[in-house]
Amino acid sequence: MTITKSTAAKSAILALVAGTLLASGTALAQGGGPTPKTAEEAAGKQVFHQCAACHSLDSSKNAFGPSLYNVVGRKAGSIPRFDYSDALKASNITWTEDSLRQWIAGNDKFVPGTRMRHVAITDRAEQDYLIAFLKSLKQ
Template sequence: MSKITVLAGGLLMALSVSAYADERMKVAAGEEVFKRCHACHSADPSKNTFGPSLTGVVGRKAASLPRFNYSAALRDSGVVWTEANLRKWVENNDAFVPGTRMRHVAITDPAEQDYLIAYLKSLK
């Protein structure tokens, strides 16, 4: 094995570790942002509170979680919770889906949105 191969492998491993650490930091920061959501939403998949559980929300069709009474506006929206749609929702849910019952939270900082989405993606 050449020195270049060993160096390249070591560099790839270091980048992987660095990316992993960066993602863990985003998730931890997102958990802090989620505290604004936690008053109404659970991170426990078996527990709906005032709002539905957000475990598994990324990639899920809006208003599809059983045992929660969603607004007609959200049920009829056809929205799937992609990262882009989650950003629109947390920035201005009233504008994104008019007629929803969720109060407006206005997380407009893109970095906070990144952190929150990283945290939501970790909830499986």
């Protein structure tokens, strides 16, 4: 089997995260939200630290940003009582792996006029982890 550079890097990160989790069982409990079931979800939860200031992991609570609970499969701008930008409401996006990837790679390029501060997660592995974590935010 040929191991590509990025696969190797990805495994290294996963091993690192898994090791950290084993070393400190409490890491899983921190920050609220569901307990990650896979190393990918756990790595995604780490990446989510960049989002947590504005997005609650509580299933129903909106913070500065809308709740991301059940976000995969949801229509953009559709949470009641959250004051979305007109740009996001009019975007006609459904949140799938693909659209989420474009959003986290450069949200203001994907939806010009969005109210969410610029984020740029361009590393493919980090995107995969974050999306795996977002997918786990459901019942």
